[in-house]
Amino acid sequence: MYEFVSQRLNDILFSSWQHFSLVIQCLAAAAVLAVLAAALTYRSAGLRAAADSISAIGLTIPSFALIGLLIAPLGFGVLPAVVVVGFFALLPILRNAIVGLTAVPANLVEAARGLGMGRLRIFFRIELPLAWPVILAGIRVSGQMMMGIAAVAAYALGPGLGGFIFSGLSRLGGANSLESVVTGVVGVVLLALILDLLLVALGRLTIPRGIRV
8 A cells, every 4th residue: 555655646646636626616616606695595485495495405416427417518527527516515505504694683683774784784794704603514514525526526537536436446356456446535535634624724713702603
């Protein structure tokens, strides 16, 4: 195992960076879109229910099957990987964003209105900061999921550590096949831990002490 890793260290590090970069970029874009969608839907019970249903149904779709379906229209490479990772990243964050915004006490919003604050100002100064811990929890859950799904995206020749996993599985029993799979799996787990630590640090920096759980 040591020999396998040492001989391919540069490839492993490059694939790890690609994997981490794919997840981070999709997670950031998904967070922005999810908060925007939640802001447009959380005040309406019907729209909230529709968003929850879409999120619940979307999470039941097998990621491997979705990647396979996207190969025909999008081809192989980065694009289907980005679409699949971004799609699944959006769903947990959207659910948490709606829950967090709905849970903001109505009396605080009314008090802000009484002080003459407009709707946008109330959202960015009152509602979003109070909902942020719940939203960040959704981002953390989504980040852990996306590390695994990004590995599966290697089926469509997407970037990342999944290439080691699929390469090893395709020649299971051959030379270095097990080492290849273990390298990919351990690398994904380590990246997931690093990402979670970074998100915990982000929470420390962005969540006021008074509302930390």
